[in-house]
């Protein structure tokens with residue numbers, strides 16, 4: 184795939200919640216993510232950044248509109264097919280890091296690779312090198328409760344990178360990190376984005392981080408106001 | 411699958427105490443199930459064995475299942491004939507030409523048959539009359555078709571062979587009449603004939619009524635006493651496989667015309683009672699396992715509740731609904747397998763313990779051991795039942811887990 188091809192696009196995405204507290208989370212969002220891009224999404228708290236990311240990451244279905252991943256429409260696919268696409272092409276770093284508490288840092292990173300059927304030794308080597316790159320070489324065998332918030336966040340990033348996703352979606356990956364680790368994470372994400380055929384979308388409040396992105400998408404009240 | 415298993419085991423290990431408590435339910439359920447089933451089957455087999463051993467497998471009576479037809483009806487099979495106040499001629503009762511029946515039975519391999527002429531007799535003792543049943547048999551065949559020789563406490567059945575004027579009586583009768591071996595008793599037949607017999611053997615079966623009333627004699631002597639030469643009123647048959655008795659009886663009846671009753675038919679009421687007893691007991695024991703299954707349901711649904719976040723993550727990472735469901739089914743299976751793995755040996759220990767118990771039922775003379783059945787069948791049933799209960803108990807929460815939508819959880823937790 185040549186650089187600059189459309190990896191993911193959202194067309195008129197709208198997501199409303201009905202129920203006891205009705206809300207419009209995303210309102211008519213149109214966007215394109217191309218390979219090689221490093222895109223930042225910014226906006227005030229509660230503006231719908233996470234909601235948009237869940238939809239782009241095939242974790243949530245838009246009420247209307249379409250998400251195209253690698254030219255394939257996704258809204259008509261069943262859950263299993265969407266899960267398979269997630270496994271193959273998408274990596275996700277959640278706003279709250281969400282590690283599995285019974286598994287060590289290394290094992291948490293291993294999970295997606297094992298799920299994808301990577302041979303064990305290869306998977307272990309990769310998990311270990313990812314953790315080392317993120318400065319967690321000596322914390323590999325710690326359980327999540329034996330890690331600080333920032334360390335957990337970095338494990339979550341390693342886990343998202345495990346299957347070399349075409350598109351990495353990260354929800355405030357540097358939120359809990361000190362300047363030094365934050366810079367390291369930013370470098371890793373930027374590096375990944377500029378690898379052939381990949382792209383990274385980051386939600387962030389960090390103005391400097393956003394500034395370093397190739398493109399910034401600004402959201403207010405569920406609407407994209409500037410790209 | 412390996413991965414799902416690894417996750418499942420981690421979940422269980424993370425709440426060891428809860429898992430152990432729930433597994434303890436299965437262990438106890440399985441153990442009790444095994445022990446009780448072994449007792450049930452043991453006593454049932456013991457009971458049937460006694461029933462089968464102590465009674466003829468087939469008894470052929472000098473009787474017909476349906477009353478004989480009057481010749482008139484045979485003459486006009488299609489006619490509208492009515493015959494009122496039929497008074498059949500008195501017949502000399504008994505199986506006529508029983509030798510022919512014996513020859514027919516001899517064609518079956520392993521089948522042993524012996525004619526019996528049974529009748530009533532009176533023994534007079536110090537002014538009181540005691541009614542007894544005279545069983546006239548061919549002395550050589552008594553051992554083949556009855557178990558009476560197992561119960562001899564004095565003398566032996568073979569003594570009848572050398573002493574055709576002998577009689578074998580029960581211990582109760584002996585006690586009542588203060589008789590001794592070698593004594594001679596005088597028996598009066600209903601027809602008035604009187605004969606003297608020498609006591610050559612005494613048996614005790616433990617059934618007081620039987621020990622008081624039954625006697626065994628040479629068939630020729632009984633025929634003479636009852637004035638029914640060359641007659642037998644029953645033929646008792648032992649077959650090698652008691653469970654084929656039903657079939658053979660039907661064949662015999664069809665061929666000979668005489669009513670042939672197998673032990674199954676004769677003991678229908680007892681067999682029914684056994685079936686009812688089994689149903690009741692198995693339901694009670696199964697209830698234990700059902701209760702244990704609730705324990706498993708409890709643990710796994712707790713895990714599912716607590717693990718909503720993890721389930722959401724796994725699904726977000728690319729685990730399908732089926733894989734998530736498997737994780738929890740595996741937990742159920744683990745608890746079930748572990749429960750069986752410990753429960754069955756524990757059940758065996760219980761059975762060993764029960765095997766040591768001796769009972770002395772009131773009125774019985776000898777202590778008895780609990781009969782236990784060590785067949786593999788009941789262990790298999792317990793294992794299958796426990797595993798299915800565990801899987802079923804896991805299935806409901808597992809299905810719920812599979813339905814978790816990751817975004818619902820992520821939104822709440824973010």
Ligand SMILES: Nc1ncnc2c1ncn2[C@@H]1O[C@H](COP(=O)(O)OP(=O)(O)OP(=O)(O)O)[C@@H](O)[C@H]1O
Pocket residue numbers: 200204205206207208226227228229230231232233234235278821824
């Ligand atoms: N279950 C819900 N019911 C009603 N409203 C909801 C629900 N979940 C989220 N919202 C609303 O949707 C809006 C968008 O939420 P979202 O999490 O996408 O914001 P965000 O931009 O990620 O904010 P933050 O920067 O604080 O993470 C918020 O105003 C929130 O109150």
Ligand SMILES: [Mg+2]
Pocket residue numbers: 232233234278354824
């Ligand atoms: Mg958010």
